[in-house]
Every structure is written in structure tokens, then in C-alpha cells.
Amino acid sequence: MLNFHTTYLSLGSNEGDRLQYLQEAVNRIGEDIGVIEAISPVYKSEAQGFDGNEFYNCCLAVKTVFSPETLLQKVLSIEKEMGRLRTADKTYRNRQIDIDILLYEHKTIDTRVLKIPHPYMHKRAFVLLPLQDIAKDMIHPIAQKRIDELVQKLSDDTPIQKITPQLKKPESITDRYNYIAIEGNIGAGKTSLAHLLAEQYNAKLVLERFADNPFLPKFYADKERFAFPTEMSFLADRYQQLSDDLAQFDLFKSFIISDYYIFKSLIFAQVTLASEEYVLYRRVFDIMYKEITKPDLYIYLYQNTDRLLENIKKRGRDYEQNIESDYLENLDKAYAGYIQSQKNLNTLIIDASQLDFVHRAEDFQSIIKLILKST
Numbered sequence: 001m002l003n004f005h006t007t008y009l010s011l012g013s014n015e016g017d018r019l020q021y022l023q024e025a026v027n028r029i030g031e032d033i034g035v036i037e038a039i040s041p042v043y044k045s046e047a048q049g050f051d052g053n054e055f056y057n058c059c060l061a062v063k064t065v066f067s068p069e070t071l072l073q074k075v076l077s078i079e080k081e082m083g084r085l086r087t088a089d090k091t092y093r094n095r096q097i098d099i100d101i102l103l104y105e106h107k108t109i110d111t112r113v114l115k116i117p118h119p120y121m122h123k124r125a126f127v128l129l130p131l132q133d134i135a136k137d138m139i140h141p142i143a144q145k146r147i148d149e150l151v152q153k154l155s156d157d158t159p160i161q162k163i164t165p166q167l168k169k170p171e172s173i174t175d176r177y178n179y180i181a182i183e184g185n186i187g188a189g190k191t192s193l194a195h196l197l198a199e200q201y202n203a204k205l206v207l208e209r210f211a212d213n214p215f216l217p218k219f220y221a222d223k224e225r226f227a228f229p230t231e232m233s234f235l236a237d238r239y240q241q242l243s244d245d246l247a248q249f250d251l252f253k254s255f256i257i258s259d260y261y262i263f264k265s266l267i268f269a270q271v272t273l274a275s276e277e278y279v280l281y282r283r284v285f286d287i288m289y290k291e292i293t294k295p296d297l298y299i300y301l302y303q304n305t306d307r308l309l310e311n312i313k314k315r316g317r318d319y320e321q322n323i324e325s326d327y328l329e330n331l332d333k334a335y336a337g338y339i340q341s342q343k344n345l346n347t348l349i350i351d352a353s354q355l356d357f358v359h360r361a362e363d364f365q366s367i368i369k370l371i372l373k374s375t
Contacts, residue, residue, distance in 0.1 A: 001192065001358050002065045004199055005105050006037070008135060009060045009075070010118070010127050012098040014047060018056040021082065021096045023167050026060065028078045029099075030170035031369060033071065034064030035200055039167050040130035045160040048124075052094045058167060059102070059130040063200065065361040068104045072114050075099045102131065106141045117141060125156040173371055174201050174255045177296040179246070180371075181261035184301035185331050186323065187311035192358045193301060193367070194259035200368075206245045206258035209237055217319040219272075227272040231281060235265040239288045246293040262292050263342075267334045271327070297374065298345050304353045305329055348374040 009029070013021040022042065030036045038061040045055050066074060082097045102118045109116040117140055121127045128151050131138075136148040143150065173180075180197070184190040191207060198205040215230040242262055269281050303311070305325045312320050339347055350370055355363040 002196060002361060002364055004063055004065055007034075007062050007064055007068075007071060007101060007105070008103040008131060008138070009062060010057065010098075010100045010102050010121070010131070011060065012055050012057045012126070013096055014053040014055040015094040015096050019165055019167075022056055022058060024082060025078060025097050025099060026167050027170045028081070029060065029062060030172070031372070032078065032365065033066060033074050034062045034365075035172060036169050037061045037063055038134040039169060040133040041162050041166055043126055043130055043160050044163050045126045046158055047094075048126075048158060050093060055126060056163070057126040057130060059127070059134060061134050065200075065364055067361075068101070068107065068109055068114060068116060070361065071101060071104070075101060100127075102127065103135075103138065103141075106139065108141050122150050123154075123156060125154055125158055125160050128154060129160060129162075171372065172201070173197075173368070174203075176372075177255070179256045179258075179293065179295045180297045180299060181258045181295035182299045182301060183261055183264060183335070185303065185308055185328055185335070186320065187308040187315070187328075188301045188303045189311065189352060189358065190301050191259040193299075194257050196357065196364060198257045201255060201257075203255040203257045204245070206241065206256060208258075208260040209241065213237070220319045220322060223272060227274075228277045228281070231265065231269045231272060232284075234268070235262075235281070235285060235288065238262050238265055239292070242292055258295075261295060261298060262289060263338060267331065267338055270334050271330045294345065296346060297371070298342075298347045299371070300335060300339060300347060300349045302332075302349060302351045302353065305332075307353050346374075 011022055011025050019042065026036065026039065040059040042056050042058045045057065047053060047055060064071060079097055079099055084095050084097050100118050101114070101116055102121050104116050107116055118127070121131070122140060122143060128147060132147050132151050136146065138147050139145070140147065140150060182190045182194050194205060194207065197203065213230065213233055215226050215233055219226040219230040238260065239262060242258070245256065266282070266285050269278055269285070273281055305328050308328050309323075309325060312323060339349070348371065350367060352367075355366070357364040357367055
């Protein structure tokens with residue numbers, strides 16, 4: 001599964017509307033690279049090394065799934081899209097935007113194209129002062145000193161001034177939603193996605209306790225006999241778990257991500273129960289459903305049947321290995337009918353059949369973009 005890392009970036013601009021260029025870069029970084037956890041104040045200083053306009057500079061702390069090498073490509077791409085032209089002679093000149101990777105966790109990298117920590121960061125006031133504002137206790141992995149200690153040893157006496165206008169964090173998923181429920185067919189990857197989103201946004205994670213259901217292996221062995229007790233036990237457990245966890249959400253207004261929604265019980269019951277059993281089940285369900293907090297966003301994670309069967313095989317749960325494609329297709333139809341019937345539920349359907357968001361950072365980031373663009 002993907003790992004998350006904190007990187008520190010330095011941004012600078014000395015051409016055109018400098019503050020606007022910095023804000024645009026911040027927005028693009030938030031969209032293409034990761035969650036911006038902190039933004040320093042903006043500082044104004046003279047150009048160094050060439051006769052140019054005054055610079056506006058700031059630093060960011062960004063939580064990302066990208067490797068340092070991919071991060072560099074992302075940074076260069078943003079610069080290029082914003083009009084930055086890097087030249088082979090590497091001479092200094094005025095520029096709309098300049099983005100440098102200062103630190104990546106505590107890693108040290110020294111290649112022809114990438115050097116971390118940035119080799120000049122400890123010598124530049126326009127880097128260290130804004131970095132100190134957001135990471136004063138961070139240790140420089142080569143100097144083995146805190147950022148605030150490096151500031152004290154600065155020999156750079158170039159005049160630098162903190163300015164009043166400040167930059168804004170781009171909108172995050174946590175700004176828009178308090179509770180996201182992720183649903184999908186068996187093997188769709190909803191639990192994996194819930195784990196990744198919860199780690200990215202420091203969310204409270206609510207996971208279905210399917211492993212504790214004693215009827216589930218029996219159900220897969222004999223569906224007709226064990227369908228009703230299996231569905232009733234799931235319903236009771238889901239109701240209790242969501243009631244307990246979402247009560248905390250109501251109290252503390254924390255951000256919650258779950259890998260199921262209680263309506264899942266009704267969808268599976270439609271497929272597995274006989275008509276007389278379903279009528280009784282629905283009466284119990286309707287009573288419970290009235291009491292459950294509804295999600296701000298309901299994500300349906302779709303994968304085609306072949307991909308579902310492949311995922312089921314890979315995760316290797318013995319009692320799932322005999323699941324048939326017809327059963328999965330019937331569940332998909334039931335989900336589709338439910339989604340179409342729920343006019344007041346904010347729903348986002350994501351087709352992940354061609355994605356590997358568990359291992360590919362680009363695919364995971366593409367899902368983040370889809371969530372941010374949902375209304």
C-alpha cells in the first residue's frame with residue numbers, strides 16, 4: 001500500500017502579480033501533489049545573484065504519496081504550466097514562479113538531477129525564515145541541526161521583510177465534508193481506499209467488522225439456509241457500530257470515513273433473501289435507518305466483474321473463493337437501483353476498473369481530484 005511522506009517546498013516569484021502566482025502554485029500543488037498541511041507567511045526580499053525585481057517567497061509543508069523523483073517531475077510540470085522556462089545555462093533571471101524541494105522527511109538524496117536537502121537552503125534567509133515559521137524543530141539531515149538553529153547561524157544579511165497579505169490553503173476534502181461513506185461490491189477496494197483517505201486527512205476510520213460475523217462462512221457454504229441470520233446479524237452490528245461512532249462525530253464534529261453505509265444491508269438482503277424474509281427484514285431496517293446519520297458524500301467504487309473476481313482471489317479469504325460472477329453482477333444491479341432511487345443522497349460514482357490506487361500514487365491522486373470536483 002502507498003506510504004505518506006511530508007515534504008517541504010520553497011516557492012518564489014518576482015515577476016507580474018507575485019502574490020497571485022504564489023497562490024496559483026499553492027493551489028496546483030494541493031491538487032496535483034498532496035495535502036498542504038502548513039503555509040508560511042510571505043516574505044519580500046531583494047533578488048540575489050542577478051539584477052532583478054524583488055522576490056516574494058514562502059514555504060509549504062505538503063503530505064504526499066509521491067516519491068522524491070516523481071515529486072520533482074510534478075514540481076517542474078507545475079512551473080512549466082505557469083510559464084517558467086528553465087534554461088540550460090542555469091543563469092538567474094526574473095520568473096513568475098520558482099519551486100524548490102527543500103526536505104523530504106529525513107532523507108538525503110544526491111543525484112545529478114535531485115539533491116535533498118536543497119544544497120543552498122541553509123545559506124538563504126528567504127528560505128530559512130519562512131521555513132522556520134512552519135518547521136522550526138525539523139532537523140536538517142546533513143547539518144544535524146534544527147531549522148531555528150540554522151537561522152541563528154545565518155550569514156545572509158540580505159534585507160527581508162514579512163508582508164501582510166498571506167496565502168490561503170486550497171480547499172481540502174475536510175473543508176467540504178464531515179462524513180464520507182465508501183461503498184462498492186465485494187472486492188472493489190473500498191476498505192483500502194478508506195484506509196488511504198483516512199491517513200491522508202487524519203480522519204476517524206470506521207471499518208465494517210465482517211470478520212467477526214460467525215454466519216458469513218456458513219452463508220457462502222449454504223446461502224439459502226444461512227441468508228437470513230447472516231443479513232440480520234450484519235444489520236444489527238452495522239447499526240450499533242455506526243450509532244456509536246457517529247455519535248462521537250455529532251459530539252466532536254470530527255472528519256469520519258467509513259468503508260460501508262448501512263444501506264448496504266438492504267442491498268445485500270434484496271439479493272440474498274426470499275421475498276417473505278425480505279419483507280420482515282425491511283420493516284426492521286426502516287426503523288433503524290431513521291436513526292442513522294447520513295453521509296455528506298456517498299462514494300460508490302465500481303469495478304467490473306473480472307476485476308472483482310481477481311481481487312477476491314488475491315486477498316485469499318477461503319470462504320469467498322467460490323463467489324460466482326452472477327452473484328456479483330446481481331449486487332451491482334442492486335446498488336445501481338439504490339443509487340438511482342436516492343435523490344437526496346450526494347453520490348459520486350468512481351469507476352476504478354483500470355486503476356490501482358493501492359500501489360500507484362497517480363491513481364490515488366486522481367481519485368482525490370474526483371472527490372474534490374464532486375458537488
